Amino acid sequence: MSGAPAAGDRVVRVVLVDDQDLVRTGFRMILGVEPDLQVVGEAADGAAAVALVRATAPDVVLMDVQMPGVDGLTATREVVATTCSAVVVLTTFDRDDYLFAALEAGASGFLLKNAGPEELVAAVRLVAAGEALLDPAVTRRVIERFAARPGRAARPDLLTALTEREREVLVLLARGWSNAEIAQCLVLSEATVKTHVSHLLAKLGLRDRVQAVVHAYETGLVAPGEGGPPPGG
Structure with a gap:
């Protein structure tokens, strides 16, 4: 896909951070052909990345982990x-x-570098739209890690602010379902699901879907092993 975005369309501004020139070049080429994505800067280490982000205020930062000096x-x-x-x-x-x-550092997503170009582009758009990038496989690992923590008692009282529908949405979020999958299951529009997600995050004081997954298991709303794949999964 190429060409200029239509007038009024939002362009997502991206900063690339990796100590390997070839990796940054590859990402820049992949993102550069998308009319709604714009690479506004590159950095080869963590310190330079922080300074660049403050100077350019991008929507999304693609951050490597292992770099010299300040790590990702x-x-x-x-x-x-x-x-x-x-x-x-x-x-x-x-x-x-x-x-x-x-995740504990506050990342909105985690993506392996061997992900395909379409996955990379989709990840940037998803995170720029305010969602967290956490696929079902990663969700299961989050669940397993937090479920294994000793001495963690369920706290259902922390969910009293939610409506019944918001609790239903949170359960499906915790299973790693997308807004589209939740909408299909609950017979709602995707816009309505997004509204429910925004409301439950605000009520619970959570930053994003990643924290919502953790919260659902910590409160005992759902337990490891519950539920199945999304519709069609």
Whole structure:
């Protein structure tokens, strides 16, 4: 897909952070052909990334983990704490320690570098729209990690602010379902699902869908092993 975006269409501004020139070049070429995506800067280490994000205020930052000097996780923590940019952590390592460190640092998503071009483009658009990038496989690992924490008692009292519909949406969120899948299951429009998600996040004081998944399991709303695949899954 190429060409200029239509008048009035939003262009998502992206910063690329990786210590390998070839990786940044590849990402820039993939994103550069999309009319609604614009790479506004590149950095090769965490310190430069933080300075660049503050200077350019991108919508999305694609952040490598292992870099010389300031690493990507430290940079992610600083970007999330001091700017409005969303961070997607990119790595070649499918390791739980990186995954959970990235999520705890405030990343809105976690994507392996071997993801296809379409997945990369979709990830940028998804995060720019205010959603978190957490596929079902990653969701299961989040669940398993938090379910295994000792001494963690269920706290259903933390959910009293939610309506019954919002609780239903949260249950499906915790299973890793997308807005479209939730809408199909509950016979709602996607716009209505997005409204429910926004309301439940606000009521619970949560930043994004990642935190909502964790919260659902910590409160005992759902338990590991419950539920099945989304419609058609």
